[in-house]
Amino acid sequence: MSEAPAAPPAASAERPHPDGIDLLLRPPEPRAGWRLLPARVVAMCAVELQKLRHDRTELYTRAVQPALWLLIFGQTFTRLKAIPTDGIPYIDYLAPGIIAQSAMFIAIFYGIQIIWERDAGVLNKLLVTPTPRSALITGKAFAAGVKSLIQAVVVIVIAALLGVALTWNPLKLLGVGAVVVLGSAFFACLSMTIAGIVLNRDRLMGFGQAITMPLFFGSNALYPLSVMPGWLQAVSKANPLSYQVDALRGLLLGTPAHLALDFAVLLVAAALGITAASSVLGRLAR
Amino acid sequence: MTATTRDTGDAVACTGLAYAFGETNAVDGLDLTVREGEVFGLLGPNGAGKTTAIRCITTLLPVPAGMVRVFGQDAAGDRMAVRRLLGYVPQQLSADASLTGRENVSLFARVFDVPRRERAARVGQALGAVGLTDAADRLAGTYSGGMVRRLELAQALVSAPRLLILDEPTIGLDPIARTGVWEHIGAVRAATGMTVLVTTHYMDEADQYCDRVGLMHHGRIRALGTPAELRQGLSERRGAEATDPLPTLEDVFRDIAGSGLETSSGDFRDVRSTRRTARRVG
Numbered sequence: 212m213s214e215a216p217a218a219p220p221a222a223s224a225e226r227p228h229p230d231g232i233d234l235l236l237r238p239p240e241p242r243a244g245w246r247l248l249p250a251r252v253v254a255m256c257a258v259e260l261q262k263l264r265h266d267r268t269e270l271y272t273r274a275v276q277p278a279l280w281l282l283i284f285g286q287t288f289t290r291l292k293a294i295p296t297d298g299i300p301y302i303d304y305l306a307p308g309i310i311a312q313s314a315m316f317i318a319i320f321y322g323i324q325i326i327w328e329r330d331a332g333v334l335n336k337l338l339v340t341p342t343p344r345s346a347l348i349t350g351k352a353f354a355a356g357v358k359s360l361i362q363a364v365v366v367i368v369i370a371a372l373l374g375v376a377l378t379w380n381p382l383k384l385l386g387v388g389a390v391v392v393l394g395s396a397f398f399a400c401l402s403m404t405i406a407g408i409v410l411n412r413d414r415l416m417g418f419g420q421a422i423t424m425p426l427f428f429g430s431n432a433l434y435p436l437s438v439m440p441g442w443l444q445a446v447s448k449a450n451p452l453s454y455q456v457d458a459l460r461g462l463l464l465g466t467p468a469h470l471a472l473d474f475a476v477l478l479v480a481a482a483l484g485i486t487a488a489s490s491v492l493g494r495l496a497r
Numbered sequence: 498m499t500a501t502t503r504d505t506g507d508a509v510a511c512t513g514l515a516y517a518f519g520e521t522n523a524v525d526g527l528d529l530t531v532r533e534g535e536v537f538g539l540l541g542p543n544g545a546g547k548t549t550a551i552r553c554i555t556t557l558l559p560v561p562a563g564m565v566r567v568f569g570q571d572a573a574g575d576r577m578a579v580r581r582l583l584g585y586v587p588q589q590l591s592a593d594a595s596l597t598g599r600e601n602v603s604l605f606a607r608v609f610d611v612p613r614r615e616r617a618a619r620v621g622q623a624l625g626a627v628g629l630t631d632a633a634d635r636l637a638g639t640y641s642g643g644m645v646r647r648l649e650l651a652q653a654l655v656s657a658p659r660l661l662i663l664d665e666p667t668i669g670l671d672p673i674a675r676t677g678v679w680e681h682i683g684a685v686r687a688a689t690g691m692t693v694l695v696t697t698h699y700m701d702e703a704d705q706y707c708d709r710v711g712l713m714h715h716g717r718i719r720a721l722g723t724p725a726e727l728r729q730g731l732s733e734r735r736g737a738e739a740t741d742p743l744p745t746l747e748d749v750f751r752d753i754a755g756s757g758l759e760t761s762s763g764d765f766r767d768v769r770s771t772r773r774t775a776r777r778v779g
Contacts, residue, residue, distance in 0.1 A: 232626050232688055234619040238657040241581060242610040254607035262595045265636060332591030336652070339555045339585040340608040341577045496557050 241341065248346050255350030256357045263361065270361065277313045277366045281306060281373055294434050299464060306370040306377070307459035308432030310387075311394060311452055313366055314359035315426065318395040319419050321355050322402030326412045329495045338496050345489040348403060352485055355399035356392030363391045367463075376464070383462045386470075390462070393477040394455035398426075400484025407491025432456050451480040506569050508533045508660050508692035509554060513563035515716075516549050523549040525716030527563070531660075536686060536693040538707035540700060540750065546716040547696040548588065551664050554694070555585050568659060581609070584653030584661045584691075588668060590645045592652070594638030598629050601637055602651050609656035623651040626688070627681050643674025647681055654685060661685075663695040667702060675699075679706045700746035704728075712750050719753045 285302035461468020509531035
């Protein structure tokens with residue numbers, strides 16, 4: 212505020228504060244408007260990385276399911292040759308879908324996390340800081356993205372070990388990172404929006420279970436649009452996961468993709484998600 | 498001591514604040530003034546409306562009726578400006594158990610825009626001020642209840658707030674941890690000169706540690722003054738001899754709550770809003 216920086220108090224020398232407390236007498240300068248949002252996003256992502264550093268269990272346990280999908284489902288369906296994949300091995304076709312799926316499963320968890328934070332008082336404390344609600348949600352959305360990114364690296368390594376021919380072009384991998392972050396941001400916001408509506412962990416778990424599988428099976432993660440019945444194609448075309456998978460396939464395998472459309476859809480979806488989740492966040496503070 | 502700014506008024510000024518959860522008027526025309534630099538205790542039983550009032554002051558809840566000002570800033574208007582003045586410790590033990598003490602405080606340094614070059618030093622000072630320097634790099638999940646409360650105090654202090662708001666800071670703590678928490682609040686206040694607004698339903702703690710208290714019942718302040726004034730006042734109303742021991746704050750509260758204040762409906766309303774709190778708290 213308008214306070215002048217206070218001089219370090221002379222008394223602090225004999226007080227029982229080994230490090231002094233002079234800094235605690237001076238409020239920090241507010242950041243300028245446009246720098247606030249990136250600063251909050253960095254803060255939320257830093258917390259996520261710190262948590263992962265202390266406890267990597269989740270990283271390992273979450274690697275199991277995608278590994279099984281690739282190993283069992285992928286290898287079996289590669290032999291069956293039941294799904295038209297334009298000549299590429301099915302396991303290659305599947306790998307980008309599994310990256311998108313595991314990122315989505317991580318992001319969907321954020322709604323439960325925000326309810327947990329509400330119950331624990333953490334959310335209220337954050338809402339009493341100079342952090343606009345949209346900045347808090349954007350921060351969480353990108354934190355989900357960072358976590359998904361680490362998960363994506365794990366799945367890419369597993370896929371490479373199983374002999375999937377992926378690109379190692381750094382520019383394309385950068386694009387893969389952007390797609391994973393945007394997709395996760397959308398699904399994290401979807402789940403936080405539902406959290407803001409149902410307000411209760413048990414109900415949210417039910418919703419989470421109810422939507423994740425339809426989102427996964429109602430997308431092109433496992434099979435191309437062309438083999439779906441008409442109604443499912445319509446569902447799939449409205450499902451951001453399909454655009455995420457399409458972009459990942461195009462970037463990682465070099466299959467024909469609609470990258471511009473995919474990025475546009477994912478950007479708009481993430482922006483809408485952030486808007487929706489921010490607008491219901493107040494309900495969780497009540 | 499921080500320099501006094503252009504707003505020379507009070508730390509908190511509520512006039513006619515009202516907030517209802519459905520049919521329940523949790524806060525019902527609250528008038529409250531917290532002077533700069535004092536430790537003010539908002540007292541009352543569960544369901545008196547203390548937490549709701551705090552949530553309105555901290556901008557967590559809107560202000561549907563009445564006016565709330567924090568150092569002259571309208572809590573329903575420029576919320577960001579109000580939040581920059583506040584340090585808030587909620588009722589629940591709310592440190593993140595999967596982060597270290599230092600990381601917990603560091604998060605709050607980041608969200609209050611502490612520049613990177615002074616972040617580590619500031620976080621170190623906040624941890625030092627509450628006596629957690631040695632435990633700073635342990636996960637908060639390994640802390641005792643009293644240590645978590647002190648960690649939360651450090652989280653609130655790192656941004657040098659002018660007003661520290663604590664909602665039931667000693668709830669659920671053992672007597673020694675309680676004393677510890679209060680002593681740290683007192684030491685920090687003495688060193689920084691910040692204003693402290695604290696809610697509690699432990700009358701003995703308020704008597705010992707607060708400069709002034711407001712007794713809240715059914716959403717309003719029913720008595721206001723220093724603990725000594727309130728006890729002396731009751732003693733005089735009862736016409737006690739000078740040699741009699743002074744009544745406690747609890748006696749004062751019983752006297753106020755019992756004097757025809759909707760005693761018949763009171764319990765039920767208390768239970769309802771306590772349940773509501775319990776549901777919110779989870």
